[in-house]
Amino acid sequence: MNQFFKNSWTRFLRSSNHFHFSFFTQNSRKFSHFSRSFEPESWRSMEGLVRCSANFAPLTPISFLERAAKAYGDRNSVVYGSVKYTWGETHERCLKLASALTQMGISRGDVVATLAPNVPAMQELHFAVPMAGAVLCTLNTRNDSAMLSSLLRHSDAKIIFVDYQLLEIAQGALHLLAETDTKPPFLVLISESDGPCPIDVASETCEYESLLANGHDVFEIRRPNSEWDPISLNYTSGTTSRPKGVVYGHRGAYLNSLATVLLHGIGSMPVYLWTVPMFHCNGWCLIWGVAAQGGTNICLRKVTPRGIFESIAQHNVTHMGGAPTVLNMIVNSPVSDRRPLPHKVEVMTGGSPPPPQIISKMEELGFGVSHLYGLTETFGPGTSCIWKPEWDSLPLVERSKLKARQGVHHLGLEEVDIRDPVTMASVPADGKTIGEIMFRGNTIMSGYLKDLKATEEAFSGGWFRSGDLAVKHPDNYIEVKDRLKDIIISGGENICTVEVETVLYGHPAVIEAAVVARPDDHWGQTPCAFVKLKEGCDDVGAEELINFCRDHLPHYMAPRTVIFGDLPKTSTGKTQKFILRERAKAMSSLS
CATH class of the missing domain: 3.30.300.30 (ANL, C-terminal domain)
Incomplete structure (x- = not known):
């Protein structure tokens, strides 16, 4: 990938009780990160302290997979139709895929893109690409060829993994790149896991399973040199018409994965149904988070009410997620598409404020709904409405209104506040005064790729400015009122x-x-x-x-x-x- 920011940018980042001096330079389509640690004075006054490999390692979600292979090796990691893998098998497959990527010339900091729905390959790529030292760029499956070519050019992706159903769109994008004298990325075709490839593979492409078979499971993982090294590149959803490239670091991905697990109340060995697109904020970081808990990923290529109810009944699903649109689809589904729930299924919703009516109808169907709030720039989930037992006795309508609020920040963030965007003063907690939602902490993006001006504007005042308007209630729970541009x-x-x-x-x-x-x-x-x-x-x-x-x-x-x-x-x-x-x-x- 080309330079992370157009000019070298010097920043001081406070992290893990020590300071980092960080800057980025251009180096042959790669991210290059140089870091020196400055220990605070308090360390120097305490004798006998040392930081070494015995007591420090850069945080990275790669470690979740390694632990899952040891602790849950014989338990199902992925179920997709007739295809099933255990965590031991997934670990081995990811090692082979990372090995194959390095054999193809992928180096540290290179970008590997994907264009695929919620299929097993997407789960594996989330581990294999960073294990190869590369940066994963998961692209929106509804992009047309023109938008896709623009994002591939902007990201400098060297390889793109494409689902067979999206091959025509990808080929159109590669053709557009070739017309502009831009070297297109090498295409790897993802076919159905349980059958032969339905499409003839051209000489300039290869097939996913064949590529994986060429790898070695004794591959030595390329761990991050610094936990602030980039792990993924996510483009904003396009609700503002101009996607930006949001870069995540290993540290933020690690922390947000665990924070989202806590927000969702996910215990050991959950069964998670994938109705959230895996490409969106890396599945709200739960692709990594489910591995941390040794869970089973139920992959659903197409999200429909019938498919959701059947998956819940067949696989004993415990958790799922989705935008309010998915919830709306469930509550308005015909009775013929529904099946009785084996137990309460916990649903985490986010993306836009859910109408209280939808939440109450979901609960009437037997779902438990928790509401989160965040942005692409906050690795997905940043806040959640933490439920309090004393609210259980309230009428359903009142409970739904409380659940529709965005709540408080999760444990991975330092702080979320509602502030005047001009004076930066915190607004009173009166539930009436409107201000802008602002974040700071370790689960905030590193910046916008190749857009220093936008990055500086987003971080001005020492906070990340969300562009969302909200109020703060007397109990310090926030409630989104509107986008700044939508008022x-x-x-x-x-x-x-x-x-x-x-x-x-x-x-x-x-x-x-x-x-x-x-x-x-x-x-x-x-x-x-x-x-x-x-x-x-x-x-x-x-x-x-x-x-x-x-x-x-x-x-x-x-x-x-x-x-x-x-x-x-x-x-x-x-x-x-x-x-x-x-x-x-x-x-x-x-x-």
Whole structure:
């Protein structure tokens, strides 16, 4: 990979009670990291202390796999249809894959990309690529060829692993790269694990299992020189239309994996159903986290309500995750797609604030729902609504409202606060004053690849600025109100789109809703609602929904416009509001 930032950047990072002086330089498409430790004065006053291999090793999630192979070696690590691997087998396969990558010329800091759904190869690549000293770049499976070629060029990926169902898109991207005189990455085809490759492999590609077979299981793992070395490159989801390359370090990945396990209440040997895309924030870091607990990964290529219920019943699933869109899909699924749950299945949801109505309906079906909040830049989960036993006696509606809050920061972070973005003063914990959510701690990205300006802006003031607006309640739990760019200012009044969307979800005919600003000559902006109705509810019109909102909100907050139809989504279930804003803007220009 080319230089991490356009210019050398000097930073002081406080980590593990010692200081690091870190900077990055360009070195033949690789990350190069140089670090010197500066021990604080207190160490010098205490005789007999030494840091060595006996008491220090860089934190890395690679160690989770090594431990799982020893502690849970004969237990299933992955189940995908008829394919099953144990942790011992997964460890061996990852060693062979890492060996094969080095035989192909992959060196420390090189980028290896993937374009694949939740299949066993994706789980293995999360360990094998960093074991080879390389950086894993998991790309969104809904990217078209043009976007994919742009991200491959930006990342300088040397190899791309592509699922056979996405081969045409990948080949289109490689063709576009060739047209610009950019050397395309070598393509490795991932076929179904339990059958022959359904596609003829071209001479300029190779097949995943064949590549793995050429590796050696006695491979010596290339461990990170520093725990701040990069482990993965994740591009933002595209809800803002311009993806950024977010770089994670080994230390942050290690800590966030364990923090997410704790947030999700995952004990030893769980059975985790993959409904969260593995490419998204490395599966919220749970690909590594499930290994830490010796769990079983149930891979689901396509997420459907029927597939979810059948997987739970067949494999005795204990945990799963998903954006509110997945929860919405479950609660609105036909009865014929459902099966009784063998026990309460714990679901962790995040990505956007879930409507309280959806949470209550999930619990009625027998699921336990915990709500997290985070961004790509925070390795996924950063906060969670920690449940308190005294809330159990509250009415269901009140419990759901409490669970819809974003809660407090997890143990891997130093602090999360709501602050005035100009003065940087912490807002009062009154549940009313709106400020920007800001983070600091070890599970914050290293920076944006090749975008020093954006990195400096995100870290200005000594905090990571999320761009999300929230309030802080008297119990210090935070509650997201809106994205900074989504807030509607109508006649001088601030309108939080999340509040309007929550009311719309309360209408029995609404299955999905998103609210954006529509330019208005008199008010400046007015709320414009994009709504998808449930089947059989086509008789519900705009006036009914507007009046419904006016019955539950101040009139100025109610939508002035309602548009019916499907909502554009990212593959992680987030509504692409930038597209809706453009539609609302176009409607205003035509009126």
